[in-house]
Amino acid sequence: MTMLRVRDMTVRFGGIVALDGVSLDLNRGEILGMIGPNGAGKTTLFNCISGVIRPDHGSVLFETNDLTYAPPHRRAQLGIARTFQNLQLWGSMTVQENLMVPMDALGRRNTFSDALYLPFSAYAERASSERARAILHVLDLGRYARTLAGDLPAGIQRRVEIARALAMRPKLLLLDEPAAGLDAQETAHLAELLHAVRERFHVSMLLVDHDMSLVMRVCDFVYVLDFGKLLARGRPAAIRNDPKVVAAYLGEESKKLTGDVMTVAAARKEEPPLLEVDRLAAGYGGLEVIRDVTLSVRPGEVVACIGANGAGKTTTLRAISGMIHPRAGHVVFAGRDVTGSPAERITKLGLVHIPEGRGLFPTISVEDTLRLVSNSAGHEVDIAPAFQLFPRLRERRRQLVGTLSGGEQQMVALARAILSEPRLVMIDEMSQGLAPTVVRQLFEIVRVFREQGIAVLLVEQFVESALDVADRAYVFEHGTIALSGPAVELRSDRTLVTGSYLGTAADASAIAAANGNGHHIDPALMEVMSVRVPAKVKRALEQRAENEGRPAGAVVVELLGKVDDQ
Amino acid sequence: MTSRLMFRVLAALVAFTVLARIPVGFDVGFKFDSALAVIWAFGLLSLVLLTGYVGQISLCQATFAGVGAYATGLMVAGFHTDYLVAVGVGVAAAFTLGVIVGIPALRLRGITLAIVTLGIALVFDRYVFQDHAFEWFTGGTAGWRVDRATMFGLQMDSSKHLMSAYIVLLALFCVVALLMVNLHDSGAGRRLRAIRDSELSAATMGVNLTRYKLLAFGMSAAIAGLGGSFYPLVAGSVSPQPFWLFTSLQFAAIAVLMGVRYVPAAALGGVFMAVVPDVLTRFGHGTFMGHAYEISYDWFQIAVGVLLIVQLIALPDGVWGDLRARVRHARSAAGAIGGRKVKVA
Numbered sequence: 001m002t003m004l005r006v007r008d009m010t011v012r013f014g015g016i017v018a019l020d021g022v023s024l025d026l027n028r029g030e031i032l033g034m035i036g037p038n039g040a041g042k043t044t045l046f047n048c049i050s051g052v053i054r055p056d057h058g059s060v061l062f063e064t065n066d067l068t069y070a071p072p073h074r075r076a077q078l079g080i081a082r083t084f085q086n087l088q089l090w091g092s093m094t095v096q097e098n099l100m101v102p103m104d105a106l107g108r109r110n111t112f113s114d115a116l117y118l119p120f121s122a123y124a125e126r127a128s129s130e131r132a133r134a135i136l137h138v139l140d141l142g143r144y145a146r147t148l149a150g151d152l153p154a155g156i157q158r159r160v161e162i163a164r165a166l167a168m169r170p171k172l173l174l175l176d177e178p179a180a181g182l183d184a185q186e187t188a189h190l191a192e193l194l195h196a197v198r199e200r201f202h203v204s205m206l207l208v209d210h211d212m213s214l215v216m217r218v219c220d221f222v223y224v225l226d227f228g229k230l231l232a233r234g235r236p237a238a239i240r241n242d243p244k245v246v247a248a249y250l251g252e253e254s255k256k257l258t259g260d261v262m263t264v265a266a267a268r269k270e271e272p273p274l275l276e277v278d279r280l281a282a283g284y285g286g287l288e289v290i291r292d293v294t295l296s297v298r299p300g301e302v303v304a305c306i307g308a309n310g311a312g313k314t315t316t317l318r319a320i321s322g323m324i325h326p327r328a329g330h331v332v333f334a335g336r337d338v339t340g341s342p343a344e345r346i347t348k349l350g351l352v353h354i355p356e357g358r359g360l361f362p363t364i365s366v367e368d369t370l371r372l373v374s375n376s377a378g379h380e381v382d383i384a385p386a387f388q389l390f391p392r393l394r395e396r397r398r399q400l401v402g403t404l405s406g407g408e409q410q411m412v413a414l415a416r417a418i419l420s421e422p423r424l425v426m427i428d429e430m431s432q433g434l435a436p437t438v439v440r441q442l443f444e445i446v447r448v449f450r451e452q453g454i455a456v457l458l459v460e461q462f463v464e465s466a467l468d469v470a471d472r473a474y475v476f477e478h479g480t481i482a483l484s485g486p487a488v489e490l491r492s493d494r495t496l497v498t499g500s501y502l503g504t505a506a507d508a509s510a511i512a513a514a515n516g517n518g519h520h521i522d523p524a525l526m527e528v529m530s531v532r533v534p535a536k537v538k539r540a541l542e543q544r545a546e547n548e549g550r551p552a553g554a555v556v557v558e559l560l561g562k563v564d565d566q
Numbered sequence: 567m568t569s570r571l572m573f574r575v576l577a578a579l580v581a582f583t584v585l586a587r588i589p590v591g592f593d594v595g596f597k598f599d600s601a602l603a604v605i606w607a608f609g610l611l612s613l614v615l616l617t618g619y620v621g622q623i624s625l626c627q628a629t630f631a632g633v634g635a636y637a638t639g640l641m642v643a644g645f646h647t648d649y650l651v652a653v654g655v656g657v658a659a660a661f662t663l664g665v666i667v668g669i670p671a672l673r674l675r676g677i678t679l680a681i682v683t684l685g686i687a688l689v690f691d692r693y694v695f696q697d698h699a700f701e702w703f704t705g706g707t708a709g710w711r712v713d714r715a716t717m718f719g720l721q722m723d724s725s726k727h728l729m730s731a732y733i734v735l736l737a738l739f740c741v742v743a744l745l746m747v748n749l750h751d752s753g754a755g756r757r758l759r760a761i762r763d764s765e766l767s768a769a770t771m772g773v774n775l776t777r778y779k780l781l782a783f784g785m786s787a788a789i790a791g792l793g794g795s796f797y798p799l800v801a802g803s804v805s806p807q808p809f810w811l812f813t814s815l816q817f818a819a820i821a822v823l824m825g826v827r828y829v830p831a832a833a834l835g836g837v838f839m840a841v842v843p844d845v846l847t848r849f850g851h852g853t854f855m856g857h858a859y860e861i862s863y864d865w866f867q868i869a870v871g872v873l874l875i876v877q878l879i880a881l882p883d884g885v886w887g888d889l890r891a892r893v894r895h896a897r898s899a900a901g902a903i904g905g906r907k908v909k910v911a
Contacts, residue, residue, distance in 0.1 A: 050770055076772030090763035093756065101760045102771035104753035121752060122568070128753065168772060 003028045003204055004049070004172060009058035011044050013403060018044040020228040021058070026172070031198060031205045033219030033236070035212070037435040039405030041228040042208045043085070043176065049206070050082045050174055051075045062172070076102070081170035083161040085177040085433070091150025095141065095160050098149050099132035099167040132167060138200055139163045139193065154181050159193070166201050173203045179211040180433045183308050183461060191217045210435055216240060272335075274299045274424055274455050275320070275351070280329035282319035288327065289315040290479045297424060302446060302456045304466040304487065307476030313459040314356060316476075317426050320457075321353035322346045334423065350423035356432065358413040362402025366393055366412055369401055373419040386415035389448065407438035414445055424455040431462050443469050467491045574747055578740045581833075586733050594728065595848070599840045601732040601800040604739050605631070607836025608793025609817045611739075611829065615746060616786035617818075618827040619755065621762030622671055622779065623680045626687035627790045627817045632695060632809025634660040634791025636703055639710030639804040649717040653795040660791020661784045668783030672776055675765075687814045695806035709804040722799060731799045742789060743829050750829075758782060819870055823877050825884020834886055842866060 004026040011019040019041040026032045036042050047053040049060055051072040060067045067075055081102070090098055104124060136142045139159055144152060149160060158178055165173055178194075179187045191214055197203065209215050215222060216236040224231040224245050232242050239245055273296040281291040290312035297303050305313045319326045320333075322343035331339045338346050343353075361369060370383040387394040390411045396404060401412055410430060417425045427446075431439040439462060446469050449456050460466035467473060467487045475483040475490070483490070589600040609627050616622050634656035641652035670682050694700045704710075715722045722731060749755045757778055760768040769775050798804045820839055824831035843866040850861030881888035 052766070052770070072769040073772050073774045076770060082770050084767060088764045088767035090760045090767070092763055093759055097756050097759075100753065101756045101768070101773065104756070125753065164771065 001028045002026070003030075003063060004206070005059075005061040006045070006049065007059045007061070009045060009048055009060075010056050011041075011048065011053060012056050016403075017228050019048070019055070022225065022228070022230050024223055024230075026204060026206060028171075029198070029202070029204055030221060031194065031207060031219050033215040033222040034206065034208045034225065035210070035215055035222060035239075036225035036231070037437060039227075039407070040225040042225055044228075045225070046082075046174060046176055046206075046208050050080065076168055079169070079171035080174065081165035081168045081172070082174035083158070083165050083176055083178060085180055087154065087157050087161065089149040089157055089160055089164070091148065093149060094146050095136065095149050095152070095163075096129065096132045096145040098160060098164050099135060100128045102164060102168040103128045103131060135163050135166055138196075139166075155186050158182065158190075162193070162197065166197065166203070169201075170203055173197075173205045175205055175207045175209075177209050177433060178207065179209050179214045181429070181461070182211075184213075185308070187211055187214050190214060194218050210433065212240075271298050273297060274301075274334060275457070276330075276332040277316075277320060278330040278332070280316065280319055280331065281327045282315055282324055283327060284315075284324070288479070290319070291328075292480050293329070295474050295481065295484070297455050297457055299423065300450060300453045300455055301472065302450050302458065302470045304458045304460055304470035304473040305476060306460060306463045306466060306473055307482070311476035312479040313476050314428055315479075317353060317355075317428050317457070317459060320346075321351060321426060323353070323355070347420075350421070351426070352417045352420055352422040352424070353426045354413045354417055354428060354430070356428040358409055360401045360409055360412055360416075363400055365398055365400055366404070367397040369412055370416055370419060373416055381419050383419060386419055389418065389445065390415055407434050407442070410434065410438075410442060411445075414442070418449065418452075418454070422454055424457060425449060426457040426459075428459045429461060430458065431460065431465070439465060571748070574744055578744045582736060582740045585736055589729065589732060595844065597728045597732060598800065599844050601728060601735055601796070603836040603840035604732065604735040605793040605797055605800065605836070606817075606839040607739055607833050608742070609790045609813075610821050610824070610832035610835040610839075611743065611746065612786040612788075612790035612793075613817055613821040613826060614829055614832050615749075615758075615789060616782055617821065619750065619758045619762065620779070620782040622782060623676065623818075624667070624683045624783075624786070625680055625814050625818055626667065626683040626690070627786070628809045628811070628813035629687045629690040630660045630664055630787035630790035631794025631797070631813075632690065632806070633663050634794035635797040635804050635809065636695070636705075636710070637791075638795040639705060639712060639798045640703060642712045642715050642798065643705060643710035648719075649712075649715045649722055649799060653792065656795035657788050657791045660794070661788040664787020664791075665780050665784040667787070668780040671779055671783060684811070684814075687811045691806065691810045695809065704806070705804065709806075710798060711803045712798040713802055715799055728800065731796065735793075735796050735800075738792065739833070742792065743833070746829050754778075816870065819874055823870070823874050823885060825887035825890075828884065828886045828890070831884055831886035842869075 002025050004024070006022065006024040009019050009022045009024075010017070022041070022045060024032075024034075024045070034042050034045070044053060048055045048058075049067075051067070051070060051074075054069060058068070062075070062078055062080060065078055067078070067080075070078075090101070093101075133142065133145060136145055139162065141156070141159055141163055144156065144160070149157065152160065158181075162173075162175070162178070175194075179190055182190060194205065194207075195218065198205065207215065207219060216239075219236055221233070222236050222239045223233045224239060224242075232239060232245050234242070275295075275297040277293060277295045280293040281288060283289040293312070293316050295303070295305075295316075305316065307313055315324070318324045320331050322338070322341050322345070325340050329339070330337060333346065333349055333351055336349065338349065338351075347353075364372075367383070370386050371381070373383075374381045387397070392408060393411055393415060396408065401409060404412065414425075414427075414430075430442055430446075434442070443465050446456055446458065458466055458470065467490060470487040472485065473487050473490050474481050477483075589597045592600075609631050612627050612630065613624070616624055616627075634653075636656075637659040638649075638652040638656035641647045641655050642649055647655075667683060667686055671679055674682060695704055717730075717734070720730075721727065750759075757768070757773045760771070760773055761775065761778060761782075765775060794809065797808065801808075816839065820835040821832070824835040824838070843863050846861050846866055847863060850865070851859065853859070877885060883891065
């Protein structure tokens with residue numbers, strides 16, 4: 001039975017057609033996926049359905065109600081809930097309070113009885129708080145009930161967003177990039193969680209995400225958008241093999257780097273390090289996030305920092321660039337001790353930090369953003385090289401940065417960095433929320449940086465791509481560096497694959513399976529394996545599995561067992 | 567939850583009993599200061615609701631208080647009603663104006679909203695409180711004289727019964743403050759705070775923004791108006807000067823200084839706003855080491871500015887907020903274990 005009907009949706013922003021006559025049907029109990037490259041109009045369509053944007057043309061029908069122009073709270077009353085890509089929890093309220101707002105916003109309580117604390121309000125209050133606890137329990141969030149939502153790590157906040165949406169007792173749940181910023185293991189958990197949520201709460205879902213592994217695993221049906229139009233629709237298996245989709249969205253397999261990485265890295269070993277970080281410790285408030293972080297970057301070298309979410313990678317970058325004050329240790333850049341120096345002074349020395357979220361100004365045009373570099377450089381800067389590097393930005397030079405797609409914004413951030421003639425660029429989560437084709441282009445730019453002699457320190461979720469482009473890498477675990485070495489070695493290092501990569505939970509299940517009959521394959525583990533394990537390792541595993549005539553999962557399990565023994 | 571409510575009622579009662587006795591034995595000037603302190607505390611409390619809970623900016627809170635004061639004066643001097651009836655009218659007038667001011671706030675936020683409310687304060691200051699066209703409302707340049715006011719049929723002459731006015735005011739303040747604290751933790755309070763943290767998600771989670779923003783502006787104006795309504799009783803007459811633009815700005819500055827999210831901070835700010843300038847003008851002159859000096863009211867303004875800068879650096883959550891956090895921290899460090907609980911006292 002069709003629950004949601006979207007018909008001929010058209011949205012224009014100024015001269016740009018963001019959405020061009022898109023129609024969509026969603027059945028009761030279905031999990032519908034919506035994918036497409038950056039700027040394809042996914043978020044726009046999503047916002048039309050949730051009421052944040054009014055379409056220029058078209059209609060949204062939910063059950064028997066026309067919602068095209070209904071305000072957001074009206075949609076909430078009818079049973080449409082949503083989560084936000086850029087986490088919109090109420091940060092200064094506890095997790096439980098976050099859940100209680102939608103519950104009683106839809107109830108019949110009033111402000112005056114609440115202020116007087118009348119018995120009626122007291123009763124409703126108890127009922128709400130019990131329901132909130134029940135939902136938190138199901139989503140395994142019970143222990144955070146009294147924590148301020150803003151204090152939680154991003155991964156947990158994502159789950160709280162889902163819990164909060166469920167608190168509305170929705171019939172339809174709209175999920176906007178729920179896997180953004182999650183690592184492979186967390187994404188696998190999320191997929192299970194969404195299925196569990198459908199079983200327990202009887203909700204239909206519309207899911208927008210870049211993470212193909214999530215969409216393909218979770219969704220019953222997939223719509224693909226490109227340039228504001230519907231490109232294809234069908235079952236996940238069919239979509240995966242649709243040549244149009246593959247061309248537009250997935251792109252071709254990335255070309256492997258030729259073997260000169262080692263020689264480049266070796267040649268630069270002689271030079272003194274450009275950045276030296278010695279036993280650095282930092283944190284926020286009462287929380288120490290990193291300790292004893294020691295790393296170095298030589299001139300013209302690309303160094304990657306990888307590791308699970310919350311391992312301290314971002315905090316390390318922030319402590320180096322002076323955005324937060326280190327608690328212990330030293331940061332030496334270009335021979336100068338800059339520990340705890342203000343961020344603008346460190347920038348002047350030639351260390352540019354592109355933070356997560358890119359740190360751009362949404363209401364300034366592309367050209368003006370680039371010209372702003374002159375301000376910090378102290379002299380007029382020619383912005384032509386930036387356009388040479390990113391021809392796409394030349395076309396959009398007059399456009400406001402806030403109206404660009406995520407990938408274009410990241411290009412602006414990189415262009416701005418390179419114009420300031422840095423010696424070291426630190427890039428935090430460059431690929432977050434971007435489609436694979438765009439990510440590949442950006443990694444090409446990192447390579448250009450190195451050719452120009454600019455050192456790069458990368459923090460990256462896409463471990464495989466990061467290791468492809470990097471000379472060396474540091475693996476973070478629990479706030480400190482667990483492992484380091486040349487990228488080529490790390491790429492084939494199985495401790496990396498089994499340890500920081502899959503995380504401890506996957507380890508545990510795999511080893512448990514090994515203790516059983518040694519052949520049992522954990523499907524979650526296999527899924528993780530097929531998603532983000534470096535292709536080389538995967539191929540080796542598959543090869544070996546084929547030779548020995550058993551499934552690849554069993555080989556992994558065996559390897560894990562050996563690691564455990566050592 | 568109920569035990570927490572009991573604790574709050576008890577705290578309000580204790581605060582009332584203690585504060586009611588403080589001005590006894592001081593001169594008339596100090597008694598006047600005390601009553602004025604409560605009036606200003608209402609003004610600051612209105613900002614705790616509007617800015618602290620809902621995150622909206624207003625630079626016209628003194629205008630709401632002024633409208634309350636003039637409406638009350640009009641009722642008492644013009645229609646000879648009981649003072650409490652007049653207060654009711656004053657609060658209603660302020661509430662209405664608050665809802666009207668709230669309408670632009672549905673679309674505006676941040677600095678634009680600040681400018682709009684500043685404009686409203688300016689218009690009322692210049693063209694309502696001080697203009698001939700509104701003499702029916704303001705009682706002309708002399709203002710309304712309310713020295714024959716009665717409350718429950720009892721004489722409430724300001725010169726002789728200043729203490730009774732103070733006690734009525736204080737009792738009302740304690741009640742409103744208690745309601746405000748209750749509101750914070752209640753469902754409605756959560757909806758209001760949700761608007762402060764993220765309007766976008768509040769709207770999509772079923773919070774009716776129009777209704778709650780207008781309600782917040784209305785209630786906030788009513789609270790400021792309630793304090794203002796007692797001004798004629800305390801001062802004997804109404805004049806535009808206490809409710810001019812600058813008082814609104816001072817409300818904003820002192821609310822932030824003391825901690826805009828906390829109800830007790832409003833009381834603290836009220837005392838600061840009423841007592842410190844008076845003490846300065848009274849005792850701020852004389853000779854020191856052979857040099858004559860005089861500290862005027864201007865020094866108070868400068869002091870507020872300097873303190874505000876110091877506070878923003880040293881106590882970012884306001885004097886009350888940060889000191890409270892420190893006390894709690896010390897207490898929890900002394901042995902108590904448990905998750906982080908955040909509640910407004």
